[in-house]
Amino acid sequence: MPEGDVLRLTAARLDAALRGAVLVRAELRWGGLGDIDLTGREVAEVVAYGKNLLVRTTDGWTVHAHLRMEGRWYVARTGSPEAEGRAPRVRAVLASARWTALGENLGMLNVVRSRDERRLLGHLGPDVLADALDVRAAALRLRDAGDGPGVSVSEALLDQRRVAGIGTIYAAESLFARRTDPWRTVGTLDADELAALLLTARRDMTVAVMHGLEARESRVHGRLGRPCVRCRTAIAVRQARRPPEERPIFFCPRCQAPQPGVSRSV
Numbered sequence: 001m002p003e004g005d006v007l008r009l010t011a012a013r014l015d016a017a018l019r020g021a022v023l024v025r026a027e028l029r030w031g032g033l034g035d036i037d038l039t040g041r042e043v044a045e046v047v048a049y050g051k052n053l054l055v056r057t058t059d060g061w062t063v064h065a066h067l068r069m070e071g072r073w074y075v076a077r078t079g080s081p082e083a084e085g086r087a088p089r090v091r092a093v094l095a096s097a098r099w100t101a102l103g104e105n106l107g108m109l110n111v112v113r114s115r116d117e118r119r120l121l122g123h124l125g126p127d128v129l130a131d132a133l134d135v136r137a138a139a140l141r142l143r144d145a146g147d148g149p150g151v152s153v154s155e156a157l158l159d160q161r162r163v164a165g166i167g168t169i170y171a172a173e174s175l176f177a178r179r180t181d182p183w184r185t186v187g188t189l190d191a192d193e194l195a196a197l198l199l200t201a202r203r204d205m206t207v208a209v210m211h212g213l214e215a216r217e218s219r220v221h222g223r224l225g226r227p228c229v230r231c232r233t234a235i236a237v238r239q240a241r242r243p244p245e246e247r248p249i250f251f252c253p254r255c256q257a258p259q260p261g262v263s264r265s266v
């Protein structure tokens with residue numbers, strides 16, 4: 001599933017293609033959205049919030065998309081064969097005279113007045129990549145929001161209602177970097193520890209946003225059975241959350257061992 005860094009990169013690409021341009025073609029192939037005509041409107045900006053993408057027009061409309069598991073956006077030159085977007089997997093087409101943005105396999109698509117974006121995003125925690133992130137407040141929200149402090153720290157990191165933008169890769173990598181047992185309950189971590197986890201994820205995601213996804217360095221995610229880069233113990237994996245929402249979290253059983261007397265949620 002795309003995480004906040006992918007959304008940032010996607011938003012930057014779409015923003016470069018569409019900002020300031022008038023839409024000459026706008027097709028939203030989604031439920032009741034087919035009748036909404038955005039052609040003739042000017043794109044003000046394209047931004048990301050957590051795992052959400054927002055295309056805003058200068059006259060106050062917002063197209064909201066969520067990529068879920070398989071979704072992606074790409075940009076093609078208007079008039080080129082790639083820009084036609086006839087395939088059923090293409091659910092959104094937004095084109096200027098020059099560039100066409102196509103969204104395929106999207107998990108969600110909405111159109112709202114920009115002033116009503118909160119109706120779509122109001123349940124989310126702060127974006128971990130926000131310029132003005134209040135780390136202290138985000139750490140407390142990471143501990144207490146959603147289903148409260150009794151869930152595992154890995155599950156809390158994945159819960160977009162607490163903090164938005166982190167998925168399985170950055171949850172696992174930041175827990176590994178901080179040598180934190182992924183299965184201890186989030187309420188057993190103090191605000192400094194939680195802030196350090198968030199700042200670690202934010203730093204790693206920022207590297208990917210600045211230097212591209214190739215710059216992502218996986219020290220634990222996806223390394224099942226391979227030796228830990230620190231202690232050579234075989235990396236393990238376990239599911240955070242319950243079916244059908246389970247998500248794999250990779251960890252080192254030794255570097256991230258449970259601490260005696262610290263409560264866990266497994």
Ligand SMILES: [Zn+2]
Binds near residue numbers: 254
């Ligand atoms: Zn280790």
